[in-house]
Amino acid sequence: MIFSSKEEYKEVFEEYYNPLCNFAFKFVNSADAAEDIVQEVFVQMWQKRNQINIKSGIKSYLFQSTRNKAIETIRRSKLKNDYVNEELYKSEKSYEIEVEADNYLLKEQLNKSIRQLPPKCQQIFVLSKMNGLTYGEIAEELNLSVKTVENQIGRGLKLLRGMLTKMRSDNENK
Structure with missing residues (x-):
């Protein structure tokens, strides 16, 4: 069975x-x-x-x-x-x-994992990694500084790494 x-x-x-x-x-x-x-x-x-x-x-x-x-x-x-x-x-x-x-x-x-990111971080991450916009284009579109965009991308990558690592370990324990 x-x-x-x-x-x-x-x-x-x-x-x-x-x-x-x-x-x-x-x-x-x-x-x-x-x-x-x-x-x-x-x-x-x-x-x-x-x-x-x-x-x-x-x-x-x-x-x-x-x-x-x-x-x-x-x-x-x-x-x-x-x-x-x-x-x-x-x-x-x-x-x-x-x-x-x-x-x-x-x-x-x-x-x-991307859907679990904080809203602003998710929006910036998707614009960069999925839509291929540059940090400058994202900053201009969202009326933010390039540094803020960089920080949000870094934060998003760090959070995703943690979530994916946790998922992987959960899957290995099944």
């Missing part, structure tokens, strides 16, 4: 749902289709929880299942047969899936 309780299932769902949707989107180029695929993976996993034997870990299982379900969806809708074959070829090695899974999870952790 994969899950000993509904709470355990819920934790896995909450941790992996968004990264899996982003991963599925890569295959189907539709947010709705990606969500449908991930929901179907979770429903099937719950329904077959007593029969599934996961050998390589829940993360690998979920990302591999999502990949397979996405390819199945593409095949069913007869979209770009060449694309499917190319993606199948690219995705053959399981370590590639593992690396991609880690990348999607890391992006999700980073986004969660």
Whole structure:
């Protein structure tokens, strides 16, 4: 049995749902289709929880299942047969899936952490790191000094480092 309780299932769902949707989107180029695929993976996993034997870990299982379900969806809708074959070829090695899974999870952790920054720090950090504005452009746009922008970026990086380190240690303890 994969899950000993509904709470355990819920934790896995909450941790992996968004990264899996982003991963599925890569295959189907539709947010709705990606969500449908991930929901179907979770429903099937719950329904077959007593029969599934996961050998390589829940993360690998979920990302591999999502990949397979996405390819199945593409095949069913007869979209770009060449694309499917190319993606199948690219995705053959399981370590590639593992690396991609880690990348999607890391992006999700980073986004969660950025949303936890103090509002002004978050705004300045996003303008700099996500939108690519220079410190001078941010200072001008927000009517601040360049030094204030520098301080907020430094503060944001320090807070993010702490949050991501804590998340990593929490994940290692699971």
